[in-house]
Amino acid sequence: MARILLILASEFIIxxxxxSSGLIQCSREDDHDFMSILDRKLLGLKEExxxxxRIYWHxxxxxxxxxxxxxxxxxxxxxxxxxxxxxxxxxxxxxxxLSSKMVGRAQGFYALSSQEEVGLLMSMNFAFTVGKYNGSTxxxxxxxxxxxxxxxxxxxxxxxxxxxxxGYVQARTHTFNLETGDAIVQYTCYVLHY
Numbered sequence: 001m002a003r004i005l006l007i008l009a010s011e012f013i014i015x016x017x018x019x020s021s022g023l024i025q026c027s028r029e030d031d032h033d034f035m036s037i038l039d040r041k042l043l044g045l046k047e048e049x050x051x052x053x054r055i056y057w058h059x060x061x062x063x064x065x066x067x068x069x070x071x072x073x074x075x076x077x078x079x080x081x082x083x084x085x086x087x088x089x090x091x092x093x094x095x096x097x098l099s100s101k102m103v104g105r106a107q108g109f110y111a112l113s114s115q116e117e118v119g120l121l122m123s124m125n126f127a128f129t130v131g132k133y134n135g136s137t138x139x140x141x142x143x144x145x146x147x148x149x150x151x152x153x154x155x156x157x158x159x160x161x162x163x164x165x166x167g168y169v170q171a172r173t174h175t176f177n178l179e180t181g182d183a184i185v186q187y188t189c190y191v192l193h194y
Contacts, residue, residue, distance in 0.1 A: 040194070045163075045164070045194040046194055047194070048192055048193070048194055049192070049193065049194070050167075050190065050191070050192050051189075051190075051191050051193065052188065052189065052190050052191075053188075053189050053191075054186060054187070054188045054189070055092045055093065055094065055103060055104075055126070055186075055187050055189070056092065056093045056094070056095060056096050056100070056174065056184055056185070056186055056187070057090055057091075057092060057106050057171075057183075057184070057185045057186075057187055058090055058091045058092075058093065058098050058182075058183075058184055059088065059090050059182065059183045059184075059185070060090070060182050061086075061180065061181040061182055062177075062180035062181060062182055063180075067088060067089050067090045067091065068086050068087070068088045068089075068090060069086060069087050069088075070084060070085070070086045071085050071086065071087050071109075072084060072085035072111075074112075078112075078115060080112060080114055080115060080116065080117060080118050080119070081112040081118065082112055082113070082114065082115045083111075083112065084111065084112045085109060085110075085111040085112075086109060086110055086111075087108075087109050088106060088107065088108055088109060088110065088124065089105055089106075089107050090105065090106040090107075091105060091106075092104040092105060092106055092126060092128075092187075096174050096175070096184055096186070098184075101130075102129070102130075103128060103129065103130050103133075104126055104127050104128040104129045104130070104133075105126075105127050105129070106124045106125070106126055106127075107124060107125050107127055108122070108123045108124030108125055109122075109123055109124070110122045110123070110124075110144070113143075114145075117145055117147070118145070118146050118147055119143060119144065119145045119146070120143070120144040120145075120146060121142075121143060121144075122140060122141065122142060122143075122144050122153060123139075123140075123141050124139075124140050124141075125137045125138070125139050125140075126138045126139075126140065126187075126189075132161065133160070133161055133162075135160050136158065136159060136160030136161040136162045137158055137159045137160065137162060138155050138157075138158040138162045138165050138167075138189065138191055139155065139156050139157045139158060139165075140153050140154070140155055140156070140169055141153070141154060141156050142154050144171060146173070149172065150170050150171070150172055151170070151171040151172075152168055152169070152170050152171075153168065153169050153171065154166075154167070154168050154169075155167040155168055155169060155189065155190075155191055158191070158193060161193065162191060162193045163193065163194065164193060164194055165191050165192065165193040166191070166192050166193075167189065167190045167191040167192050168189075168190055169187050169188065169189045169190070170187070170188045170190075171185050171186070171187055172185065172186045172188075173185055173186075174186050
């Protein structure tokens with residue numbers, strides 16, 4: 001019996017030495033975990049709601065006050081414009097006229113990404129500048145086949161009052177000027193947010 005106690009004591013001493021040197025960790029330190037589950041109320045998040053709003057996107061490529069600037073030219077002479085990339089800072093308004101109330105700006109880029117049709121990869125933030133949504137954004141990322149009657153693109157996130165946003169937008173061309181390339185597009189947005 002004395003021999004068993006001596007073996008257990010020596011094992012305890014060895015484990016204590018290894019544990020104190022950091023080779024064996026017997027206690028768990030939760031404050032260093034990679035991930036933890038939070039109560040949404042701690043972040044000030046209330047009930048999730050679905051908002052719907054309609055805005056008009058003014059893509060102005062002509063004149064001195066262009067809001068869309070081509071930054072990459074294609075080298076292949078593609079009939080669909082494949083390879084063109086444009087940066088945008090387009091006005092967002094309540095109505096289809098540029099003189100109607102401005103509610104924000106669409107900032108980002110679009111790239112002509114199809115060799116078979118005029119299809120855009122769009123990545124943009126709708127940055128709102130009025131009312132309680134001033135400073136809030138929603139992020140749209142998706143495919144836009146511009147000659148389709150209705151195009152749908154996902155809302156992949158947001159900030160401010162649109163934090164944790166998800167949903168989709170539907171784009172419908174209101175007007176397109178063949179001479180200037182300027183376009184007005186109606187966006188109907190369906191956004192789940194807190």
